[in-house]
Each structure stands twice: as C-alpha cells, then as structure tokens.
Amino acid sequence: MSAINMPEATLEGAGPVRARRGERARSRRGSLTAGLVVLGAMLVFSVVASIVGGSPSHQDLASALAPPGHGGHLFGADALGRDVMSWVGGGIRTSFEVAVCVVALSAAFGCAVGIGAGYLGGWLDAVLMRLADIQLSIPPLPLFIAASAIIVNNLLTLVILISIVGWVPYARLCRARTLVLSERGYVAAARLAGRRRGAIAVLHLLPGVTTEIAILGSLQAGVALLWEAGLSFLGLGLQPPYVSLGFLMSEGKEVLSQAWWVATFPGLALALLVVGFNLTGDGIRDLFSPDVSGGLR
C-alpha cells in the first residue's frame, strides 16, 4: 500500500549526491533488468500453469485440499478441489490486465488534464489542481470499499474506480513539466509555425514527459494490482468467474489451519508481481535520473 507515494518522494532528484552516485551507477541497469526478469518470469509461469494445470475453475471434490504434489496438483488444491497452480496462473493474468488497464486509463486522463491545465492555465488550472489536492488527501481504500456497497464490481468498474484515484500524479507531473516546456524555444517555434494547441500538446509537450510517465506507470501498476487483490480478498472485488489472486487468498484464509498452500502461493505471486513492477520503475528512474546523467552532459 505504500508504493504510490514513492514517485513524488523520489522523482525530484536528490540534490547533492556525491555519496550516492557510485551506488546508483552500480545498480543502474541492475534493478531494471531484475524487474523485467521477474515480470517476464511471472508471465511465463502464468502460461505454463494454465497449460499444465488445466482450467482454474475446474472443480474436483475428490481432491479437495490436496496438499502440494498430490494428485497432480503441484501447488495443491483448494476446498473445492480447484488446482491452486492454474488459479495462480490465471490470477497473474488478471492482475496484469488490471494493472495495464488502470495505468493506461489513468495515464491518458491524467496527462490530458495535466497538459491542458498547464497549457491553458487560468481558472481551469486552479480548479483542476485543487481537485487533485483533495483527491490525494483522501485515503482511497475506504472509498473503494464504500463504493462496493453501491456498485457491482466487475473488471470494468474496478478499473474505472481505481483509475479515478490514480490519475492525479500524472496530472501533477504533466502540468509541472508543461509549465517548464512551454517556455522552451521549440514550443514557441511550433506556435509561430501555426500549429494548433492540440497538436503542440501531443507532438511537442507529451514526448517531454514519457520517461516520468513510464516510471509512474510501473509504480502505479504495483499499487493497482494490490488494491484489486485487497478488494477481492475482502469479497468486494472480483469474484468467480473472474480468477483473482485476492479471492483465492480469502479462500485460503478460511482453511488456513488445514491447508497452508491455498493462501501462500497466490500471496507469493502477488508479492513478486509488485516487487517486479517496483524494480522496473526504480530501474527506469535510475537509468534516466538527472543526477546520474547530469555528470555526462
């Protein structure tokens, strides 16, 4: 739950970094590679698990709560005899879907708002940024839980719900960068050349923020899938026929004293996914962060 604040705390560069430069440089490529390897391995596992383990929702009461390794269930089976490994595989895919959709939706909306606010300025800017302040100051999970009382959750509503909270960092970032970039000569040149405002925003302002958006996106992906899993764990997110890691963990909670494997494996997969996304985000930042490349320029 703690990762989403990291971009703000760390994007701003570190100031004097004599002591950290060596350390950063060493792990510069390391964490990006590690993150991508973890994420790739999870994807491969997800495909393999669904081939080996069969359909995640196939029930077989004869092998209910079979321990790992028994009856062809490598990770064991849950209380209804569903194969934990293929469920984890399917859950990883669902997590990726949630993460990708949430990041795409909130990045698109946030960037549009941010560039619009920064470029047009005036009362629109003031209103939008106040709205962003308010949204950052209300803890989101209670809101999600409250919303589940009213809205029936499926993949689409869940993605929209999480994105409603997630657009703010993108908007702030894009606004700040737009304010800086629109003073630059090439933007003025484009304006003089008669380009329209929309075209300037997309062609000249957006490319200036892609690196930061990639960092924010991979950090947000980890948080988004944690929220999905948390809500599903509470029984308020994705329920079957959706295959969710959080739902399997809530099943595992019920049988914790008899079958450790039902809660443990999906939790492990979830943790690896989050670590993978975090490492990727850190890696991109280390690779492009101004305090590292500043020495090269």
Next chain:
Amino acid sequence: MKAPVLDDALKADAPADLAAAQSRWRGVSRYVAGRLGQGLLVLFGAVTASFILVHATGNPATVLAGGQLPPAQVKALSAQLGYDRPLIDQYLSYLGHAVRGDFGNSFRYGTGAVGTVLTALPNTLILIGISLAAAIAISVGVAVASVLRQGGWADRLWRPAMSALQGIPDFWIALILVLIFSVRLHLLPSLGFNGARTLILPCTALALPMLASFTRLLRGSLLDFTGSDIALALRARGLTRREIVIHHGMRNAMVTFVSYVALQAGWLVGGTLIVETIFAWPGIGTMLIGAVNSRDLTVIQATVVIIALAFTLLNLLADLAVIWLDPRIGRERVSREGGG
C-alpha cells in the same frame, strides 16, 4: 570603554530580531491558514464524495432494497428516507447535517451512525499508532546504523530485505504470521481483541511494509546529507561522522520524514481495514465491511468522512511539526513553495 559599545550593538540588534520574529510569525500564520483552508476543502471534498457514492446509481432506496422488494415498496421506502426529493435539496441538507456531525441513524442498529463509527475508531487507532511507532523507531535505528557503517551488517542485510518487504502486501504477511505463530507454533492468538498478545501479529503485519519505505527514505536523505557541502564543512570543523549523521543529518532528514510519515498513515488506514478482517479486530475495518455487506449507507458515509477527518488532522499536525523543525518555513521564499 567596550561595554557600552556592546550594549549599543545589542540594543541595535534587538529590534531587528523582533522584526525578524514578527515577520516569521506572519509567514507562519499565513502558511498555517493556507493549510487549514486546504484541510477544510478536503473535508468538503470527502463529504461530497460520500454523497456522490451513495447516489451514484440513482435512487439509494433501490440499493437498500437489494432487488428483493416490489417497486411500490421501494417507492415508499424512498419517500420515507427522503430519497425522492430533488438531488440538490438532498445534497444541501446532507451537507448541513454533516457539518453538525449528523449522518442519520444506522439502518442496522438504529442508533447514530457517527456513534457507531466512533466506538470502533479507538481500536483502529491503537493498531495504527503502535505499528507506526514501531516502524518509525526501528527505521530510524536501521537507517542510522546503515549510513554510519556503509557495507556493515545493517547495510548489507537490510537493503535487499527492504526492497522485498516494500512490495509484500500486508494482508499476506498477516496470513503468513498467523500460519507460523498461531497454527504451527501455537504461540500467539490468531483472533480477537484481548490484551497485548493479540496486538503483536496485526501490528507486525502492518509495520513491516511501512518499515521498509521509511528506512529507504531516511537512508536516502541521510546519505544525501553526508554528501553535502554542509557535512563537509562540519567535518572540517572536526566533527565525527557519527555526530554529523545523528545531530545534523537527522535534524535535516526529519523535515521530509515527518510529512512522509503523515502521508503514509493514510495508506496505512487502507492496510488496517483489510488486516482487521483477518484478525476479527473490532475496529473500523471490520465495521465498514459489515456495513457494506448489509448496505448500511449512513454508516458507510460517516466512516468515509471520519477517516478523511482523522487523516486531515494528522496532516495538519505534521505541518505544525514541520514548521517547528524547519526554521526556513515562514520566510518569504519557502512559505511560497510550501504553501502550494
């Protein structure tokens, strides 16, 4: 001969100091006023959000009925609860009641919704308070140890552990802790609310991920400080590295740290809601889930607003602490930066 000169100098200085103090006071009060205004705006936002939530699908009476009542009865229920009035009317009266701390009665218990939330609040605050305190205390220790002896055991052991811990969901940690300490070792109770022993597992689960991000932030700012020109100047004056880190570095790092901790507390609330349900802890989380499952709309609204209120107060406290820690706040330049 010298004394009068010194006296004169002191007298000349005194009004200047006074002016500086007054100027800082003005800056600080403007800063605090700005923060208070923003806090009020947030509360207004939370009240509005909780209203929109309940009315998001049209008539809340339909949600209450849960598809089990005939349309005529839904209509009657809607009229009885005032959900048939124009939306703007409902919003204004909701706003008016919310200001007075009145969210109506709980549908489930028939008592005041705010009272229901407030009875559960202390139990949640205990969890949050203890896990925050533990996370802060340990992270300060680990960060200082790892900066003082880079490459030492604290540094080597904790860095990989920290990056791993940061990604691990707290509710999974909770399940694993129960598995190890309750199911396997029978050391600690897995359920309920009964003395200090029941606090250990939930607090550990909540504190571990916090600990990771706190240590990371602190270590980063301490390292930045030891690499700065200020630290170099202190070194030149003959201070040891330990003195520089503990006396000057910590003081510097605290400014960022305090605001960060206050922000993280909001996310800790989220984690607590989930972890509480695992341990059947009688706090806000368990209550909120119960209210959601029985569609107790007034309690849900009250919970959202009270959580936002608590969070806003905490952030105001953090702002005050930062003013105390950072003498630059209140001077023109910084107050403009910090107030935004």
